[in-house]
Amino acid sequence: MEDRFQLLAKKLSGELYWDNAMRTVYATDASAYQETPLAVAHPKTNQDIQTLIRFADENQITLIPRAAGTSLAGQVVGKGLVVDISKHMTRILEINEKERWVRVQPGVIRDDLNKVLLPYGLFFGPETSTASRAMIGGMVGNNSCGLHSIVWGTTRDHLLAVKGYLSDGSEVEFRELTDKEFEQKKFNPLDFGVSNFIEQIPANRKFEHRIYNRLDQLLSNTENQTAITDNFPKPTIRRRNSGYALDAFLPYYKGSSPNKFNLSKLIAGSEGTLMFLTEIKLNLLPLPPKETAIVCIHANSIDEALRVNQLVMQYHAPMASELVDKYILDFTNGHPEYHKNRFFIEGDPQAILMVEFMEETQEAVVQRAEKLVADLKQAGLGYAYPVIYGEPTKQVWDVRKAGLGLIRNLPGDIQPVNLIEDCAVDVTDLPAYIRELEQLLQQYNLTYSMYAHAGAGELHVEPMINLKTTEGNALFREILAETAALVKKYGGALSGEHGDGRLRGEFIPFMMGDKVYQLFKEVKRIFDPNGVFNAGKIVDTPPMNAFLRYKPDQAYANVDTVFSFSRQENVLRLTEKCSGSGDCRKTHLTGGTMCPSYMATRDEKDTTRARANSLRDFLTKLPSSYERSEGGKAAFMDKAGQGVARRARVVKEVMDLCLSCKGCKSECPSNVDIAKLKAEFLQHYHDVNGIPLRSWLVGNFAKQMQVASMTPWVYNTIFGTTAIRKIANRFAGFHPDRTMPLLAKTPLRKWYDARVLEQASHPVKTNTSKIVYLFCDEFTNFNDVEIGKKTIFLLEKLGYTVIIPEHHESGRSYLSKGMVRDAQTLAVKNVELLKDLITEETPLIGIEPSAILSFRDEYIDLVPESLQPIAIKLAQNALLIEEFFVREINAGNIRKEQFNQEKRLIKLHGHCHQKALASVVPTKKMLSLPANYEVQLIPSGCCGMAGSFGYEREHYEVSMKIGELVLFPTIRQQPEEVIIAAPGTSCRHQIHDGTHRKALHPVEVLFEALV
């Protein structure tokens, strides 16, 4: 096959990969399934798609169209050639404001589309919880909808036309046809002899005609019509995503539809099994009313919440009515990212029903919310009814939308599964259906969570099952079988919005009867007789409990790690937490930090998800007998195990563009901490393969600076002279265009020690009282000495005694290069040295976020168990200088009057570690202290430098690309008088290299503002 792939690659203008790394990355989506594809293509042009189809047909392999890969039923997993359109086919082609439609390529992200449509006063309605990354191609494939489906409908409702390729490689457009056009289209030239009309049909249209002809035969047949009417879900259920949407054509045949024949409606929900889409035309809606309110009805039980839902739907016509149960709510408690969104929760509700209203005026929306609250009180339903208006409603929806990802934070092997999460029934049947479903799950002693679209008759019910055992695997099937029977009893749909894929396909014959299933098979045969498109989805699916991520009863290697993973149970478990939700595929337009490498490259391989999955795959394939390599070093891999070594190289390759920014640690709903995993992995990799020179140089940054600072002028001559620097950079593996931080004449600590000595010999009476300990990190010590001095002067001027205690470097540079054992040694020493000194009253403050925050993050997992409680206590009193300032401002110890009255505008870029482990809010507050200083946050993620990453030759381009996403353009727009502030040393350097502007540390800004 390899030589055939080589030939194919030459014919494509996009890329084709068949290496292990890419195949591993594309072996999963957001479902429980895993199957390694044969190859992966990133097509660039329509011609590429046609070439791929012809190749697949000739070689009898199947193409798996893939967009963002957030499908929950395994739609984009299989042993075929995955065709990922998300990288290149991402253009908005035409916007017609007057006729309210848009034409897009399939790789346009739903939320990004709406951002572009905003100035036109239009938007595309259907929204999934994944709308920040789900793409229009995928939404059509799954006929997606979301929490406003009761008003804005499904993707099919807004699909006007599609263009793309059929399984014979011919191009086609499916749109609404006039009766005459339909008559002509359904004339099948293959069925009749030669006539003038047939001769006029070009060869590349014949297959299209055949499709219309056969489908018309199938759909006009009254027996088939009856089978469809009798077996599809009740007509009142709008969420219906099982099988092919043949029912959508019945009104046309029965003459009861104002709409003409439009085959694009069948393509919606066909899961890439009928054609390959290259263009999609969508209907747009005028923007919704701007005033919003969400009534958050706190219920004492699920049943009560569902009775509220009935009342709401019957009398209050909301925009949305969504349920979140206690199980999910509890997961937001203490979550680094989501806890702040819990502000509206009162007491301990068993469920909250979130009912949304939208109106043009504030009075109108208040009136509707108040009317609902009054009705509920009168009916005795619910116990609290906080109403949230305007901007904060986003936080309420964040709690609701985060559900699926959040419950992946459950410890242990028993995990929530996507299985019966998508069943929809009539709203009036919902309480009874859920009661019976709860009884069923309780019979099996299963715990479960429930959330989502109560107003549309659909709750995502997620039972907790251990898929790693044979019993769990069998239970997985049994629960779906029993639930299917229940859903059928209520005339519901087994899939409301997530689709069949390979999860529910097996149950379609049961749900819809064999007659309808045979019709579906016929539809597939008509469009795709050779299985070119996404074989094994919707029809002819393998057993639903085959090809799961976890092999039943598999024994796993017990890997010895340097970091403690006890907070996440073990290293494997941390990788397993990735649910595939794809939040790490957000773009820079969405905001946030995770994941900068993906934002720059738009390559699935550079997502957090890819990294977690490839490491998980690697760990699960380690021989279970595998433990330690010789010398007592814990190691994932062994020179002897060639397979292990090969797989380790795959992981290394996938990890390569991770900047260790820690964005995922807080923004991933499952807190998959790739920075930690990468460091641990690299340590083991080095144990076997040795440490590359550049990594060694970077890791030992502080030691080198120590030596260089003996003759700083030598170092500064080399790195301060462009021509010499370029040569030196090349030698060390850094990019020649990257400037290097220069050395101060005297390191901060040396200057400080001399100053202490001098002060001891000439004591000056001061009015200082409070002691603070300054962490003299390695970057400030050697390079940013002036900032260090200003910190000391500023604090002294404000009345503090600053002491630089005895300590070692932070270990950050070791951590960034996977030299975890070296970092561990430092962590232990630092904790020992500082443990008795640092208290709440005498905190340790740091000015370089990446250094001081290692006390709060890595140190806790690096020190031995006996030292952990001490490390935790130390972490609580290790503060960013901004946090210390805010504490003192709040206590009245630092005041506005101590600073000038000048008017200044400050644009602030936060450090990624600060955003992930602390917050930029204190920095904003600190900088806003002078009366007339206005601080605006730059909505940037990571700056792209990330320690040594941006210096490295092969990473320089990606680093600058990340800077160009938001940070550089924003700074370039600022007039000279605007102050650019950035607490991170790397960020300031990156800003300098990317924009030639000097960014200041917040300390410098305040120092200059002192009166």
Ligand SMILES: Cc1cc2nc3c(=O)[nH]c(=O)nc-3n(C[C@H](O)[C@H](O)[C@H](O)COP(=O)(O)OP(=O)(O)OC[C@H]3O[C@@H](n4cnc5c(N)ncnc54)[C@H](O)[C@@H]3O)c2cc1C
């Ligand atoms: C946390 C979470 C929450 C979710 N919430 C919702 C929700 O609220 N509502 C909802 O409806 N869904 C939801 N989903 C499911 C999923 O996000 C949606 O189905 C989404 O629209 C899929 O988009 P995608 O870009 O990821 O498509 P993919 O998963 O990549 O593909 C989806 C289908 O489209 C097909 N396809 C993609 N591109 C093409 C093409 N060019 N030609 C032909 N076929 C193509 C694929 O083969 C596949 O069958 C959720 C998923 C997760 C993980």
Ligand code: SF4
């Ligand atoms: S890494 Fe996190 S955000 Fe990315 S897919 Fe996995 S769970 Fe979702």
Ligand code: SF4
């Ligand atoms: S640490 Fe940063 S770059 Fe690495 S996976 Fe997480 S978000 Fe992406």
